[in-house]
Amino acid sequence: MKQILLILSTIVMIPASQGEETPTPLFQTRTLYAPGHFGNSYEVMSRFEMWDLLEEAKFWGFNEYSDWFDTIDCADPFIDKHYNLAGALWDRKKENLRTAQVLGFARVLVITPNHVFLDQVRPEIEATKEGRIFGQLLCPSITEGREIILKNYRNLFEDLSKFGVHLNALAFCPYDYGGCACDKCAPWILTFAELTKEIHQIALESHPGIEARFIGWWWTPEEHQQFAEWADREAPGWAKAMALHIPYGKTGVADVPLPKGCERHAFVHIGYGDVSSDRDIYGHLGPVCAAARIAETVKNLRSEGVTGWMAYSEGVFDDVNKALLAGLSSGVYNSAREILETYAERYFHADTENRSEWASWLTVFGRPFDVDLAQSRKVFSVLTEGIDSKNWRLKQWALKLKMLELNSKIEASEGWTDSDFNLAEEYWRTKDELRREVWGLGPQRHVLADRFKRPSWAGDWEKARVLQKN
Known part of the structure; x- marks a missing residue:
């Protein structure tokens, strides 16, 4: 039965008319990088939910799936006799990679080399930290530290192979989490x-043919130069691709040197809208839509000669x-608007009469923060009349609109009366509803937590709330 469903999903993947040739994708490599960590969607989703998500990703044109075993707060699952957080997370990642394999995606594991398990960090082998360098890090210039790092990856690679997962590529990232600022490790890159x-050589033992790729997140131009020169001298042809960092608010990659034969890829952040915002990112204000930014990025x-990209995703809030x-990268659609119309038709039961209105609304x-909220509410009420309220894709947009309406009222207030406190409570309750009832999330950590990316009024509200209680 599963094979029949897989065949059917392949048949409907490209919405081309009968007899037409499948369009040629604009980019050869189209990777969904969905790290399960920090309490995000991918950390909590079941394998069946992940199957559904990846089927939809395949429909839209993704052809690779990537995850990262973020070991923050985790003890080594290969020596821990109890089934704790690390073991549960790793088992889920194995299942997701195998699901991707069954669905026909290439599998890419992101590696932050010297980021290790919590119980492996000791003062005498710990990395020196500063600036960009933070996390559970060991110094790879210390023999014991390097041995622990290499053993960790041997365990992961061999365990994946035993589970029936074959990796196609490793994507190495030096920072966030990673690095060591000691003299022996300088220059870190x-x-x-x-x-x-060394890690790639270990991976080849259990995953023959696996490629070495790199992620340019937080690299400096000098580091790109140093790496390119090193690779051409010490490992010619080894680095297959570099996913260059696109800074917030930008829509292209920097012109930096790459090793000879290394493909120019891009690391595309899909977790915010058309403009960089500290308040509407990572799902803090609900789902996001970046039709203009993404069209410009593609x-x-x-034009910059990029042949592939990694879409950096922190949850289902970036579904659009x-x-x-x-x-846009698949070659199937001619415009962002056409995609939004198709999206509305596929998930919101839009028809030829209102699909264009849906595209405009999104x-x-x-x-x-520039949306005419009264007009948006009016249009939304008409468009959603009679649509099943259990549709999570629709529900998240309904709650975003409500949060924006509440936020606007709170910002317009000049003090903290009882009615203002009530509005703030309703705002937080709405956010809770979004996280718990729609996305099914647990405790949010790191940049996803409520202490970050807060509404403009949150600081004043906290101070006023303390005074109110006193």
């Missing part, structure tokens, strides 16, 4: 390069942006 070469990446980036949320 070259110590990182040598360490990743256009620019093509997944469709936009993969759809598009303006690229700049959420």
Whole structure:
């Protein structure tokens, strides 16, 4: 039965008319990077939910799936006799990678080399930290530290192989979490390069043919130069691709040197709208839509000679942006608007009469604080009449609109009366409803937590609430 469903999903993946040739994708490599960590969607989703999500990702045009075993707060699952957090997370990642394999995705594991398990960090082998360098880090220039790092990856690679998962590529990232600022590791990018070469050799033992790729997140131009020179001298042809970091608010990659034969890829952040915002990112204000930014990004990446990308996703809140980036890159759709119309038709039961209105309604949320909320509410009420309220994709947009309405009322207030406190409580309750009832999330950590990316009024509200209690 599962094979029949897989065949059917393949048949409907490309919405081309009968007799037409399948369009040629604009980018050869279209990777959904969905790290399960920090309490996000991918950390809590069941394997069946992940199956459904990846089927939809395939429909829109993704052809690779990637995850990262973020070991923060985790003890080594290969020596822990109890089934704790690390074991549960790793088992879920194995299942997700196997699901991706069954569905026909290439599998990519992101590696932050010297980020280790919590119970492995000791003062005498710990990395030196500063600036970009933080996390549970060991110094790879200390023999014992390096041995622990290499053993960790041998365990992961061999366990995946035993589980029936074959990895196609490793994507190495030096920072967030990673690095060591000690004198022996300087310059870090070259110590990182040598360490990743060793890790890749270990991976080849259980995953023959696996490629070495790199993620340019937080690299400096000088580090790109150093790495390119090192690779051409010490490992010619080894680095297959570099996913270059696109800074917030930008829509293209920097012109930095790459090793000879290394493909220019892009690391595309799909977790915010058309403009960079500290308040509407990572799902803090609900789902996001970046129709203009993503269309411009695809256009620019093509002109810059980029041949592939990784879509950095922190949860299902960026579902529309997944469709936009993969759809525009697939060669199937001619515009972001066409994708939004198709999205509305597929998930919101839109028809030929209102699919265009849906596209317009979604598009303006690229700049959420400029939305005419009264008009948006009026249109939304008409468009959603009679639609099943259990539709999570629709429900998240309904709650975003409500949060924006409440936020606008609170910002317009000049003090903290009882009615203002009631509005704030309703705002937080609405956010709770979004996280718990729609997305099914647990405790949020790191940048996903409520202490970050807060509403403009949150600080004053906290102070006033303390005074109110006193």
